[in-house]
Structures are given as structure tokens and as C-alpha cells.
Amino acid sequence: MLKRKLNQQKDNLEDAEPKKSVPNEESTSYFFVHPLWLKFYKTEVKLNGELDKLTPPPNIMCVYNPIVYASQLHCDYMRLYLDGPKKLVFIGMNPGPNGMAQTGIPFGNVRTVKVLMKLAGSVDQPPVIHPKRPIAGLECRIEEPSGVRLWELFLRLAGNMETFSRQCYVHNFCPLVFYDEAGKNLTPSELKGPYKSQVRDLCLGALEEQLILLKPEVIVPVGEYVHAALKRSLYCKSNSVSVLRLPHPSPRSVNNTDWPKRLRDS
Numbered sequence: 195m196l197k198r199k200l201n202q203q204k205d206n207l208e209d210a211e212p213k214k215s216v217p218n219e220e221s222t223s224y225f226f227v228h229p230l231w232l233k234f235y236k237t238e239v240k241l242n243g244e245l246d247k248l249t250p251p252p253n254i255m256c257v258y259n260p261i262v263y264a265s266q267l268h269c270d271y272m273r274l275y276l277d278g279p280k281k282l283v284f285i286g287m288n289p290g291p292n293g294m295a296q297t298g299i300p301f302g303n304v305r306t307v308k309v310l311m312k313l314a315g316s317v318d319q320p321p322v323i324h325p326k327r328p329i330a331g332l333e334c335r336i337e338e339p340s341g342v343r344l345w346e347l348f349l350r351l352a353g354n355m356e357t358f359s360r361q362c363y364v365h366n367f368c369p370l371v372f373y374d375e376a377g378k379n380l381t382p383s384e385l386k387g388p389y390k391s392q393v394r395d396l397c398l399g400a401l402e403e404q405l406i407l408l409k410p411e412v413i414v415p416v417g418e419y420v421h422a423a424l425k426r427s428l429y430c431k432s433n434s435v436s437v438l439r440l441p442h443p444s445p446r447s448v449n450n451t452d453w454p455k456r457l458r459d460s
Contacts, residue, residue, distance in 0.1 A: 231272035241400035256324040258371040263318040264298025275359040279409040288368040293338030303341030326377030343443035383419040405429040417442030
């Protein structure tokens, strides 16, 4: 059971520092700017540039990057919840069509973002839009099951977002959403050819930089794809880090109709 495993780590987790205000970049010296969230964001921007250079295989019709077109909400999420190093980091695979693809926030089901995180703002559009995959931002009316399940779990463990964010952070391994001609959502594990390993290696390289910034003692990959990728992580190999594994909450996963039960048994 995840909760039992996390409780075993509790004695090693110190209280996080209180949240601090973000300095104004317009009036502050370069050496005193760059709060952690901004350093983290710079690794994402760098990764985006590297991913843009890749050529997707012919079966991929559209690639969405919500870190770009939903940058306001994405950065607001980091400003609010990434104020310093985190003891525990959850790492998902990539944005879901009705979660982060709409909100720019990992597992960011619209209701979760609006009600629990109390975030608001506009979302732009990807350069190329699949007709079956519109972007409505916070006006999206379709729930993201993975996001609902995961954030509800976090609230059961921590009680509220403020308590959760003192020690924990939620991130995605890959920032991209992939759609084929029919509009099917292709996960990174379903990519083909050299593109699959190229995406994985670039994302892992960025994650290494991000883990160094976050300094987590416990890392929880969500699903088998990220768990397998982390076996290549130098950070996980060279530090005293506990790597747990959480079954992916997506209904698309095999035998996943009763995810809470799978969670209790994991």
C-alpha cells in the first residue's frame, strides 16, 4: 500500500520552509532572481527546444505541448507549489487529453485546477489542432479520470493542497501529447522507431537536471513507463533515493477498472 510505504519514509522528511514571495525580475539583480520554479521552468524550455528538432513518424498527425500554449497556468502552478526543494516527487508519463493538455498542469483535471488549486487564466491554442482534439482550457467539460483519481489520492494522504505541497510535487516526464490521424492519444510507450527512444532520452536528460534542483529523497513514478525510464537515471543510482512505484490511474491501463484496489495491493 502506497500510504504505508510513504509513512515509512516519514521520519526522514523534515518540514519544508514557509513559502516565500517571488522577487521581481524587473528590479532585482540577476544573482538574486531565479527562484527555484523559474530554474525548473528553464529546464523545460530547453527540453522543448530539443524536442522541437525531432521529426515525428508519419503516423503522428499532431503534437501538442501545453507547457507552451498553456504557459500562464503552468507557471502559476509552479509559482504556487514549487517554492523550494521537495522531499517527495511524483512523476507521470505525459499530459492527458482532458487534463494537462487543457490546463498545462500535470494530471490537471479542470475541476481540480479550479476548485482545489484555485487557479484561473486563459489558455492559447497549439499551432496545429486535430479536429477531434480541441483545446478549451478551463472551459473543458470532460473530466480527466487519471487526474481525478490521483489528486483525490493526494488529498486523502495530505488533507489539503497546502500540506501536500510542503513536501511533494507532481511533474510529468514528457511534456508532449501525441495524436494519430484518427485522433487517438498515443502515449510515449506507444511511439515507434527511433523517435520513441529519442523522446525518452531527451526527457530523461531534462529530468536529471530537474531532480538535482528538487533534491527529492523519495521518487514515485506513476506507471511502468516512467519506472522503467528511471532505471537509467544517474540521480536515482548515485543518491540515497527511494524509488517507489504507483500503478497508473488511467482507465486505459490493463485491468485498471478498480484502481483504488490495485493501489491498496501495490
